[in-house]
Amino acid sequence: MARRTVAETMADEGIVGISGWERSTTTTRRDRLAAPFPDLVGRSFQPEAPDTVW
Numbered sequence: 001m002a003r004r005t006v007a008e009t010m011a012d013e014g015i016v017g018i019s020g021w022e023r024s025t026t027t028t029r030r031d032r033l034a035a036p037f038p039d040l041v042g043r044s045f046q047p048e049a050p051d052t053v054w
Contacts, residue, residue, distance in 0.1 A: 010017065
C-alpha cells in the first residue's frame with residue numbers, strides 16, 4: 001500500500017502511529033582495569049588446522 005493510503009486509512013480508523021524510540025539507560029559500567037574472567041572451558045584459540053576444533 002502507498003504511504004498516503006495507509007495514513008488515510010489510519011486517520012479514518014482513529015489509529016495513531018508510534019514515532020521515535022525509547023532510550024535505554026545503561027546501569028552498569030565495565031571496569032577497564034579489571035582482569036578478564038579465566039577460561040574455565042579450556043578453549044583453544046589457535047587450532048592446528050581448519051575444522052579440527054569441532
